[in-house]
Amino acid sequence: MGGEGGGAGGGQAGAGRHVPGSLTHRVPDLGALELLLAVARLGSLGGAARELGITQPAASSRVRSMERQLGVALVDRSPRGSRLTDAGALVTDWARRIVEAAEAFDAGAQALRDRRDSRLRVAASMTIAEYLLPGWLVALRTQLPDTAVSLLAGNSTAVAERLLTDEADLGFVEGVSVPAGLDSVVIGHDRLVVVAAPGHPWARRRRPLAAAELASTPLILREKGSGTRQVLDAALGGLARPLIELSSTTAVKAAAVGGAGPSVLSELAVGEELTTRRLVSVPVADVALARDLRAVWPTGHRPTGPARRLLSLTQG
Amino acid sequence: MGGEGGGAGGGQAGAGRHVPGSLTHRVPDLGALELLLAVARLGSLGGAARELGITQPAASSRVRSMERQLGVALVDRSPRGSRLTDAGALVTDWARRIVEAAEAFDAGAQALRDRRDSRLRVAASMTIAEYLLPGWLVALRTQLPDTAVSLLAGNSTAVAERLLTDEADLGFVEGVSVPAGLDSVVIGHDRLVVVAAPGHPWARRRRPLAAAELASTPLILREKGSGTRQVLDAALGGLARPLIELSSTTAVKAAAVGGAGPSVLSELAVGEELTTRRLVSVPVADVALARDLRAVWPTGHRPTGPARRLLSLTQG
DNA sequence: CCTGCTCATAACCCCAGCTTATGTCCTCAT
């Protein structure tokens, strides 16, 4: 059952150097990955080729060069079809994650492009636009393939304004207060979580952390003024002590994962890291770090049509 | 501020069609995305070009064509640098997820290629190899850039055998029993979770589900014989009733997200869907769905060197 | 034994993306 590989010619013995030569040279492009997924699903190179609208030789050669690039045999060709190797199955699963991320990217980008004149105009806060909306859009697309969605990202006030001036059909905001003139429904919660690398002492902690303790410990934080920083400061009473201040959520995450220290981040931003245990969430006692995520619309104008459909996708 | 775009020429009015034309034509390739991240980080096209080892005109044209492709202005060029547009910032965040998935892919693929003659040979069960290992390898690479890691995926018995015949330095298995002749340490838990689409009645449920109730409800399941199916059957006493049987975890997830019905899946497989609320976890009362994830090694041969380093990355 | 499915190989074509060389615009220091 091993992740078998073999095949794929001899060539360079030895180890895998960490060549700086960017990913592009070591990871097949999206087209190839999609092709691989299609082969996995259909069990045939030719079939996959047909599905992607290319010819069979093209598919054949593409898969072959992918195998050469990776140095691993991915599919077992036989005169009556192709099945994935064990290694191929693994690779395909990893590939699927790339493709899913690409689909989310595509859905988001498309919404960003089609501004006015779309059949569904959504206005959303940054956090929601960043982490949640692409997934919803991918789902919506399976239900309403022909609905053009446009996305406008901004803060709560901007979202409210767009709705009230009828420049958007549906809005999403985070925070406790609902802007005036809008009806809303809670669709989820954004919780700030205290996180640490698995090696950090706090990671083993079972007794919840007290607010005072959190406030007195230097943390890896976003710069002052950022949304999450504001919430944290408010929850602690303006006391958060920075260990380092970084200007992007990603940089903060990277520092925390690297063990530089504990941090406080939106659950949405670290969900992945938590389930794969690159970061561990630390229980907290008496600090209010939860915010509601709400869908909003102008009072009275209950969402209908595509807006209603999107709304139903987001609700529990 | 709004996800501003504008710029990028006039051209086709109209909506966003859901052209089947594969992702490749709508999502920039990895090279372009890396370039965008570099521009975001460095604040300059030329700087980014230098970092990626290409020339400034190449970077300039690449970014431009990316903007043309997406129909959104991504960077604000000025004679003293380039900053991201608001829309650009959003796009960059989505791009980052693709690139991270690609890095995991790369780390995994590299480990799959470098079989013997590597300085660290890891044997892992499928689930761990699929969901956890790539992340660990990415992290390990930052600590030990020159260590070649090889990965062999199989079931517990295969992992044990590799370790005992000195074909692997460190193993990872899931399950309750530790194969004979191996020492182990628990590094995490894999819990099967009952999941449903947000619209499903169970999604709103607060009272935990009883085992009997779960056993009597038709579920979307992997085919009989799969790992997760076995665990579930065992926990329920061989009683799980299938609504549909599908042959891949992905297919099951897709069906569940689509609202076909509730399902039971590994927490690792649905972590992402849970945090973005495409799926909701249903509380369960009296069913034992947790398995330990363990690192294992031959009794006595405590991991040292790179193996120890990897182990420490995985521990809480 | 032929029909029909699979995959492989060969010869050719095209365009995306690279390079080098040069131009424009702005800023800052002399």
Add this chain to the structure above:
DNA sequence: ATGAGGACATAAGCTGGGGTTATGAGCAGG
């Protein structure tokens, strides 16, 4: 002012990966 320097844009020309058509070769089943 004026010239040096940084950052981006434009213009040529080259190259290779990925596509196409055309054809061959294994294996299954009527």
